[in-house]
Structures are given as C-alpha cells and as structure tokens.
Amino acid sequence: MTPAIDVDGVSVSLGGVTVLDAVSTSVDEGQFVGLVGPNGTGKTTLLRTINGALAPDRGAVHVAGEDVAALGSRATSQLVATVPQSTAIAFEFPVRHVVAMGRTPHIGRFGTRTTADREAVDAAMERAAIANLADRPVTEVSGGERQRVFLARALAQDTPVLLLDEPTSDLDVNHQVRTLDIVSELVAEGRTVVAAIHDLDLAARYCDELRLLYDGRVQAAGPPASVLTGATVEAAFGARATVTDHPVTGSVSVTAFVDDPDAADGRVHVVGGGGAATPLLHRLDAAGFECSVGAVSADDPDAETARAIDADLVTVPPYAPVDDEARGGVVDRLRRADAVVVADVTVAPGNRPVLDAVRGADAPVVVVDGRPIDERNFAGAAGRRLDARLRTRGRVVDDDPAAVVAAVRRVVGRGTTDTDPDSRTAETDPRP
Structure with missing residues (x-):
C-alpha cells in the first residue's frame, strides 16, 4: 500500500544551517503521528516540507503518491x-x-462558493466549537479561540492529510484535550494527521506513533x-527522565528532571506500597540518590516506578x-x-514485617500526610504502637517530596547510618 506521506532522504538548510539531514520516514493512511523533540530541531521545517511550503535541498516528499514539489499550490x-503554530492575523x-x-482550493476559476462550501464551513466551525464566534472579528478573539479558528479553517479545507504545528500551545487544559479529541475523531474517520506536539504525555496519549527528531x-x-x-528522552532533551x-490513561507518561547541581551521593531505602512512594522515588532519583524499594507487591505502582528508575x-x-x-x-x-524513608503507607498485617524491620534503622525519615493513624491502620493496637514507635524514633516530615529530599540530605550528611557500630540494626533490635 502506498503510504499517505512518504519522506525520502530529505535535507533542508536554512540560513546556511542544516536543519534536516537526510530525513526519511513514512506515515500510513489513517494514522496519527506525533513529531516530538527539542525546540529548534526541525519539526516545523519537516511540516513545511510536507505541505510544499519549503522545497528540500535533496530528497523528495510524496503525499498520496504525488510528488509535492511537482504540484502547484x-x-x-x-x-x-x-x-500553523503562529495564528497572528492583521x-x-x-x-x-x-x-x-x-x-479556496476547491472553488472554481470564477470564484463562486457553492452550498457545499457553505455547509463545509458551518460544519467545521461547529466541530471546532467556534460557531458562536462566527461574526466576531478574528483580531478580537483570544489566542486559544484563534487557534481553534485556524483548526476550523483546516477542517473546512477537507483534505486527506492534516498537519498541525503545536496545536495545543495556546490552549488551556480542557481545550487541549478537546482539540486532540477532534483530531482523533478525524483519524478514526480515515484522515491522516501529523502534528508537532511539545507535551510528551499528550503525544503519547493521542498518537498512534511518534517520530523523535x-x-x-x-x-x-x-x-x-x-x-x-x-x-x-535524556539523549534528545538533555534531561534525566523516568517513564x-x-x-488513568494507560499511556506512557514522562517525568523529566534537570540535573540537580547539588546532586547527592548516597543510598536510600524506601518503604512504600499502594503508590505512596512514587513521588518520593522520582525526587530522590532526580536528586542523585541510589534507591532501593520494598518490600511491595510485584504489581504495585511503587514497584513499577522502582523499575522505571x-x-x-x-x-x-x-x-x-x-x-x-x-x-x-x-x-x-x-x-x-x-538513609531510610518510610512513605505514608497503610499499616496492615501483611507489611508489618517490613515496618518492624525499619524500627532498627537509625533515624528513619517518616512521611506523614496528616491523616489520623486509624484511617490507615488495619493492624489494631499493634499497628498503632508500631506507628508511634516509628514516629518517635524517626524524623517526621510532611508528604512534600522536596521536604523528604531535604530530610534525607541531612541524614546522609550527618554520616551516621544503621551500619555504624553505635546504631541498632533491624536484625538485632531487641524491642518487641
């Protein structure tokens, strides 16, 4: 089958700088493909080459089997x-x-608009949720509304291929989702879409495939x-990331971190469960600590996060x-x-052996979120005693990940660990 879009060895230089260097990729009919990558890496240039606005220095672009360079406007x-990304209009x-x-591309040589043209315009405005703006000057609508006006213009054009350059850049969250929902509906109807998207989570959620430039x-x-x-992600963006x-969506989610200039050395064991440790693990990993986690269920969200980092x-x-x-x-x-961190976990018979073991650690960092113990204790009086002993022995901090990292830094910087001769260990702790 002939692909809807075929980019073959395309190179483009702008101002003497090579922006695209022998790029080859294809997009099948009815696919939603996202272009992701750092700013200035050629996403817009590739879109402009596909729509014929830029002629490549080398290579060729075919849309629906047609050589774009050989076609008229x-x-x-x-x-x-x-x-387009810019929706400025004077x-x-x-x-x-x-x-x-x-x-305009569908209007005959004498410039007469038909009933079908008017119906296409009405349908496009309705679909883009801007019918109520029909008579307002485009210069008086908000940036987000203007973005949807240009989406409607593209919908009215009624082409088999739709290109979008940062289509959600000026939109608030609900309109970002609505816009990409519209695009997904078009793809389900058979349209082929390529979009440059800066939000990696949105790209992963909506796109069938991605191209990382x-x-x-x-x-x-x-x-x-x-x-x-x-x-x-680290190679492209220069940022450490956990994936x-x-x-909720089941799609890939990316959490990127800029390297911490005060990155710490040290090993931290985190007691988690039920996802309570996940935000702490991300921050501890970003801060440069080597983490261990457990014991948790093999399918627990904290186990998934531990594997990711x-x-x-x-x-x-x-x-x-x-x-x-x-x-x-x-x-x-x-x-x-x-250092040892105890996330704000439920106390239950199943995880008591882990919490009992932690009692022997030196100054564990105990995370609390303000809930009364009885809201997360399923081990009766023994659970309440265990929680009280942990809080008495440890450094209690609230559930702000930054506060947890700061507390861990203090513990590690103090230089005392549970391997020190004067520290009790979990195995030798004599308390019941």
Whole structure:
C-alpha cells in the first residue's frame, strides 16, 4: 500500500544551517503521528516540507503518491491542510470569513462558493466549537479561540492529510484535550494527521506513533512506548527522565528532571506500597540518590516506578504478605542504606514485617500526610504502637517530596547510618 506521506532522504538548510539531514520516514493512511523533540530541531521545517511550503535541498516528499514539489499550490492544498503554530492575523476579518478561506482550493476559476462550501464551513466551525464566534472579528478573539479558528479553517479545507504545528500551545487544559479529541475523531474517520506536539504525555496519549527528531534526523520512530524511554528522552532533551504508564490513561507518561547541581551521593531505602512512594522515588532519583524499594507487591505502582528508575527492588507476589525471604531482603538493604524513608503507607498485617524491620534503622525519615493513624491502620493496637514507635524514633516530615529530599540530605550528611557500630540494626533490635 502506498503510504499517505512518504519522506525520502530529505535535507533542508536554512540560513546556511542544516536543519534536516537526510530525513526519511513514512506515515500510513489513517494514522496519527506525533513529531516530538527539542525546540529548534526541525519539526516545523519537516511540516513545511510536507505541505510544499519549503522545497528540500535533496530528497523528495510524496503525499498520496504525488510528488509535492511537482504540484502547484492549488493541487497541494487539496491534499494537505495545515494549522500553523503562529495564528497572528492583521486584518479584522470575521471569524466565518477566515474559516471560509479553507475552501479556496476547491472553488472554481470564477470564484463562486457553492452550498457545499457553505455547509463545509458551518460544519467545521461547529466541530471546532467556534460557531458562536462566527461574526466576531478574528483580531478580537483570544489566542486559544484563534487557534481553534485556524483548526476550523483546516477542517473546512477537507483534505486527506492534516498537519498541525503545536496545536495545543495556546490552549488551556480542557481545550487541549478537546482539540486532540477532534483530531482523533478525524483519524478514526480515515484522515491522516501529523502534528508537532511539545507535551510528551499528550503525544503519547493521542498518537498512534511518534517520530523523535533531534540533530536533524529522526532518531526514533514507532509506538510511543518504544520511542519515549528514559534513554531517548535524556539523549534528545538533555534531561534525566523516568517513564511509566499513566495510572488513568494507560499511556506512557514522562517525568523529566534537570540535573540537580547539588546532586547527592548516597543510598536510600524506601518503604512504600499502594503508590505512596512514587513521588518520593522520582525526587530522590532526580536528586542523585541510589534507591532501593520494598518490600511491595510485584504489581504495585511503587514497584513499577522502582523499575522505571532502575532502583533495587524487593517484591512479593500480588496479595501475598511479606514472607521471611522478602523480610531478609529488606533487612539486607536497610543495612546498606545511608538513609531510610518510610512513605505514608497503610499499616496492615501483611507489611508489618517490613515496618518492624525499619524500627532498627537509625533515624528513619517518616512521611506523614496528616491523616489520623486509624484511617490507615488495619493492624489494631499493634499497628498503632508500631506507628508511634516509628514516629518517635524517626524524623517526621510532611508528604512534600522536596521536604523528604531535604530530610534525607541531612541524614546522609550527618554520616551516621544503621551500619555504624553505635546504631541498632533491624536484625538485632531487641524491642518487641
């Protein structure tokens, strides 16, 4: 099958600088492909080459089997519609007039608009949720509304291929989602869409495939989960990142961190469960600490996060209590840790062996969120005593990840660990 878009060895230089260097990629009909990558890496240039606004120095672009460079402007505009990043417009045209410009490639030589043209304009405005703006001057609508006006213009153009350059850049969250929902509906109807999207989570949520551009080339291509990895994000953006599955959408979610100039050395063991440790793990990892985690259920969100940041992990099977083997794994990691963090976890018979083990650690950082113990205690009086002992022995901090990192820095900087001769260890702690 002929791809809807075929980019073959395209190179483009602007101002003597090579922006695209022998780029080759293709997009199948009915796909939604996102272009992601740092600013200035050629996403807009690639879109402009696909729609014929830029002629490549080398290589060729075919849309629906047609060589774009060989087509006239009118013919190309019948194949490709574009929503530009900049929606600035100097003339006070009514919104309906701007949307109607999308019908220009379909109007005959005598410039007569038909009933079909008017219906296409009305349908496009309705779909983009701007019908109420039809008679307002386009210069008087907000930036977000103007973005949707230009989307409607592209919809009215009624082409098999739609290109969007940062289509959600001026939109608030609900309109970002609405815009990409509209685009997804178009793809489900058979339209082919390529969009430059700066928000990696949105790109992963909505796009069938991604193309990661940097250094003038497509460095990774494929489904979002294969393109957005910690390694590829760090290579492209120069930022450390953890990549997990979003708990609601199930799509890839990227959390990027700028390297901490005060990055710390040290090993931290984190006691978690039920996702309570996830935000702490991200911040501790970003701060430069080497983390171990456990014991938690193998399918717990904290286990998933630990794997994403390559932390040392102790697990038990789903719904199983902590057994002697897992407890021994925790004790081993407690001995090697420079600091211990206890997330604001539920106290239950299943995880009591871990919490009992932590009582022997030196000055654990105990995270609390202000809830009464009885709201998270399912171990009765023994659970209440255990919680009280941990708080008495440890450094209590609220559940702000930054506060937890600061507390860990103080513990590590003090230089006392549970391996010091004067520290009690989990294994030798004599208390019941």
